[in-house]
Amino acid sequence: DAIKAQVRRDTRLGSVVHWIERHLKDELTLAIIAESNNMSERHLQRRFKACFGVTVTKFVERLRIERAKQILSVSHASIASAAQSVGFNSSDSFRRAFERQTGVTPNVYVKRYINE
Numbered sequence: 001d002a003i004k005a006q007v008r009r010d011t012r013l014g015s016v017v018h019w020i021e022r023h024l025k026d027e028l029t030l031a032i033i034a035e036s037n038n039m040s041e042r043h044l045q046r047r048f049k050a051c052f053g054v055t056v057t058k059f060v061e062r063l064r065i066e067r068a069k070q071i072l073s074v075s076h077a078s079i080a081s082a083a084q085s086v087g088f089n090s091s092d093s094f095r096r097a098f099e100r101q102t103g104v105t106p107n108v109y110v111k112r113y114i115n116e
Contacts, residue, residue, distance in 0.1 A: 012047075013047055013048070013051050015037070016033065016037045016039070016044070019036060019037055020033060020059075020060060020063060021063060023036075024060075024063060024064055024067055024086050024087050025084075025085060025086060025087045026087060027087070028060050028087065030044065030045060030055075030056050030057065033056060033060075044056060061097050061100070061101065062101055064086040064087055064088065064097070065086075065097060065098055065101040065102065066101075067085075067086045068082045068083065068085075068086045068088075068094070068098065068106075069102075069109070071085055071086070072106070072109070072110055072114055073113070073114050079091070079094075079106045079107065079110065082106075083106075094106065
């Protein structure tokens with residue numbers, strides 16, 4: 001997996017990624033992530049962009065959507081439940097993020113890939 005390959009090269013970012021993965025349900029802003037990992041916001045943002053090609057915010061969104069897809073496919077949880085379990089407080093913001101990351105809405109994803 002591309003993320004694992006990148007974090008092997010940069011162990012500092014690896015620990016940040018693992019921290020993010022453990023806190024996906026929590027509010028995750030650049031400020032919170034940087035402070036919790038003893039880094040400045042600017043430094044963290046630059047390192048993320050250089051390593052992953054995306055901002056910290058986009059990276060968090062991608063991880064949340066990937067985790068939501070796993071939850072939907074493994075546990076057959078409701079879309080609202082999956083959204084909450086990965087830190088989305090609004091089903092509308094979850095739907096928009098899901099569609100941005102996958103190209104389809106959560107409902108279409110469930111119908112197409114899970115309830116075949």
